[in-house]
Amino acid sequence: MSEILWSPSNDQIEKSALASFSRAYGFDPIDYSSLHRWSFSRIGEFWEAVWDFCGVEGRKGKIHFVPDDAAWMTGARFFPDAELNLAENYLKGDGERIAVFSMDESGTYRETNRSELRSTVARIADGLRDAGVVPGETVAGILPNDTDALAALLATLSIGAIWTSCSPDFGPDAIVDRIGQVNPRVLFAKAKYRYGLRRYDATSRIWNVVQRIDSVKHLVVDEIASEFNFERAAVSEMEEFGSDEPLTFTPLAFDHPAYVLYTSGTTGAPKAIVHRTGGVLLQHLKEHILHGDVHPDDRVIWYTNTAWMMYHWTVSALAAGAAIGLYDGAPILKRENGLDPSPLWNLTDKAKVTHLGVSPKYMSTLASENFRPIEKYSLGSLKTMLACGAPVLPSQFDWAYDAVKKDMCFASISGGTEILGSFLIGSPIHPVRRGQLTVPALGHAVAVMDDRNAPLIGQQGDLVCTEPFPSMPLTFWGEGGDRRFRETYFKKRQEIWTHGDVAEMTTTGGGYVHGRSDSTMNPGGVRIGSSEIYAVCESFGELEDFVACGMRTGDDEEVVLFLKPRPGFSLTVEYAQKVRAKIRADVSPRHVPARIYEVRDIPYTLNGKKVEAAVRESLRGGTIKNVSSLANPECLEQFRRLVDEGTNF
Numbered sequence: 001m002s003e004i005l006w007s008p009s010n011d012q013i014e015k016s017a018l019a020s021f022s023r024a025y026g027f028d029p030i031d032y033s034s035l036h037r038w039s040f041s042r043i044g045e046f047w048e049a050v051w052d053f054c055g056v057e058g059r060k061g062k063i064h065f066v067p068d069d070a071a072w073m074t075g076a077r078f079f080p081d082a083e084l085n086l087a088e089n090y091l092k093g094d095g096e097r098i099a100v101f102s103m104d105e106s107g108t109y110r111e112t113n114r115s116e117l118r119s120t121v122a123r124i125a126d127g128l129r130d131a132g133v134v135p136g137e138t139v140a141g142i143l144p145n146d147t148d149a150l151a152a153l154l155a156t157l158s159i160g161a162i163w164t165s166c167s168p169d170f171g172p173d174a175i176v177d178r179i180g181q182v183n184p185r186v187l188f189a190k191a192k193y194r195y196g197l198r199r200y201d202a203t204s205r206i207w208n209v210v211q212r213i214d215s216v217k218h219l220v221v222d223e224i225a226s227e228f229n230f231e232r233a234a235v236s237e238m239e240e241f242g243s244d245e246p247l248t249f250t251p252l253a254f255d256h257p258a259y260v261l262y263t264s265g266t267t268g269a270p271k272a273i274v275h276r277t278g279g280v281l282l283q284h285l286k287e288h289i290l291h292g293d294v295h296p297d298d299r300v301i302w303y304t305n306t307a308w309m310m311y312h313w314t315v316s317a318l319a320a321g322a323a324i325g326l327y328d329g330a331p332i333l334k335r336e337n338g339l340d341p342s343p344l345w346n347l348t349d350k351a352k353v354t355h356l357g358v359s360p361k362y363m364s365t366l367a368s369e370n371f372r373p374i375e376k377y378s379l380g381s382l383k384t385m386l387a388c389g390a391p392v393l394p395s396q397f398d399w400a401y402d403a404v405k406k407d408m409c410f411a412s413i414s415g416g417t418e419i420l421g422s423f424l425i426g427s428p429i430h431p432v433r434r435g436q437l438t439v440p441a442l443g444h445a446v447a448v449m450d451d452r453n454a455p456l457i458g459q460q461g462d463l464v465c466t467e468p469f470p471s472m473p474l475t476f477w478g479e480g481g482d483r484r485f486r487e488t489y490f491k492k493r494q495e496i497w498t499h500g501d502v503a504e505m506t507t508t509g510g511g512y513v514h515g516r517s518d519s520t521m522n523p524g525g526v527r528i529g530s531s532e533i534y535a536v537c538e539s540f541g542e543l544e545d546f547v548a549c550g551m552r553t554g555d556d557e558e559v560v561l562f563l564k565p566r567p568g569f570s571l572t573v574e575y576a577q578k579v580r581a582k583i584r585a586d587v588s589p590r591h592v593p594a595r596i597y598e599v600r601d602i603p604y605t606l607n608g609k610k611v612e613a614a615v616r617e618s619l620r621g622g623t624i625k626n627v628s629s630l631a632n633p634e635c636l637e638q639f640r641r642l643v644d645e646g647t648n649f
Helices: 010-015 017-024 032-041 043-053 086-091 114-130 147-158 172-179 203-212 277-291 309-320 343-351 360-368 394-404 481-489 531-537 573-586 612-620 633-645
Strands: 004-006 098-104 109-113 138-142 162-166 186-189 192-195 198-201 218-221 234-237 257-262 272-276 299-302 323-328 333-335 338-340 355-358 384-387 409-412 414-416 421-425 446-449 461-465 497-505 511-516 543-553 556-565 595-598
Touching: 004 394, 004 409, 010 017, 017 043, 017 277, 032 043, 043 277, 086 114, 086 147, 086 277, 086 309, 098 114, 098 147, 098 299, 098 343, 109 114, 109 343, 114 147, 138 147, 138 172, 138 203, 147 162, 147 186, 147 323, 162 172, 172 203, 172 531, 172 573, 186 203, 203 218, 257 277, 257 309, 272 277, 277 309, 277 421, 299 309, 299 343, 309 323, 309 355, 323 343, 343 355, 360 394, 384 394, 394 409, 414 497, 446 497, 481 497, 531 543, 531 556, 531 573, 543 612, 556 633, 573 595, 595 633, 612 633
Parallel strands: 098 323, 138 162, 138 186, 162 257, 186 218, 218 234, 299 323, 299 355, 355 384, 384 409, 556 595
Antiparallel strands: 098 109, 192 198, 257 272, 333 338, 414 421, 446 461, 461 497, 497 511, 543 556
16 A cells, blocks of 8 residues: 555545535545446436536536447537537636736736636637637637737637647647648737747747648737738737627537647647537536635646646636636746746745646656755645646655645646546545555546456556546547547547556555556657657658657656668767757757667568557567567667667767
8 A cells, every 4th residue: 555645634625625516416525436436327417416516607408418329438428408608617707806827937927807807808809700710610829828828718719719729839840730730710829939038039930830821811929020921811919909899608519619639649640639618618627626626716827838738727727716827938947057946936936826737857857956845935825736747756746745845635647638637636535645646537437457358456557438428529620530539549449448548546546657558758748749750850861760769767758769871871969969959940849859879770560660669668678569560670679779888869
């Protein structure tokens, strides 16, 4: 049994929303397993209870769940008669209450109340309608994590359009590979942004993107540059986009698309995942109010950018009545006298944050710098600290309680972009066990299965979900989206969601996630794929082939790139730096490999598929499965040897 690091007091349990919810529907809060079984065995009853308990604004309808015996998961429907609007749920409440607290790297701090935010959203919504945007069309953003981005998102949702976004540090190819798929009519972008104490000008990048996405008819930017002279697209400044009109909300079906998010692009172009309005709202209200114990007037922040699912997750805390935090910049600044990890903690202390979310890599970096917030900040308001993006190590649990705060709930959570939420999650009424994810999330029939589809306890296997849930994606965007969606999550097990994580359930009711079962890399807790790296490598004529994978190093994972030069060419330090520079410019800094090696061959299957998993397993010193399926298994020995010898560029 894992060591218990924190337990809630009886008073904390009694005052929690989860305890109130349990009792309201006939369960003893201590008997979570019975509540959890009810939540997925009486599916319609449970999600109706979430709607009512969490105070969803909208018309629920009389039917709450429609099963499909032939397609149990993919055919099920929730609330088919409902009408609601995400933005209306986010913006409801007393106009004087704080909606947003924000800060940038310079320390400039601002609070925006709900009335002010509603006014900005109304103006932008008017601009979108004037630009011809109608319900079901897409609006995109290339924006930093600030109030302008939030207002654009909310305005889009308010009129029934679909929001999608990228971080401004993505290269033009990475942006086009994502938002170019979904044909946005309006694009919001900031040409000038700041990160890591440096100022960046993305004017040429934005120009490049608009030139390549024909659907864009209106560009909304922070500053109009001479380059923004498009024959087919109007250009407006953000502050002048739209007129002061009353804020209205378009009522939408439960399954109406709200967001498009993207997979990491491991095996090709990033998959564009379409999320439904009602599924997003119910999933996030359940996570914030029941599992996170977020109360009205709490203050919630997760360090994220606008491309990551945790951005959308944080925004939904508005529907719980909380204020949300937006931090624009790097969480750790490189100054002349060393690293400065203070920005997030300055914001946490100043804003009296109650819920703080970070990545395991961030925690690891702070621990290595011997940075101890407990010695520098009061943190009196902090009730819960959360982490996700990679498996949270036991030592990082220790750091949270030793260096941050001893009397708080620490929640390691795990889910994904695919469900825009968590399968394994924290709880305000359970003890925190060192290294464990606390409980399976309500409403999810989570299990770990072996290849025979037998459930496992205490052994590693595939993380699955066996019953329908409303935040399951609506589809993948584009031609054949339904088919591609089913092949991704239901090919291995018919009508059982196979998530792609290797996990383990424990006898104490919690679990562990040991990593992805595919070839996704996670440097700094940010999931990235290899195909975007390969797209850059392809542009170098001197390279014949290449393979990238993640390799564990300490508490983190590094991107490692192996290059096979064409005959007569050999790698040099200068050439490797050219490759890194182009990856940084065309994709993102997160994709830049920590080490580059020269190899003589790259492993392939007999049917011509590059085998990243075999390289990764070779680097770990593990046994390669199905060696007989490889066309050239003899090449694998070089990878581990090169790493051991340290002959990298």
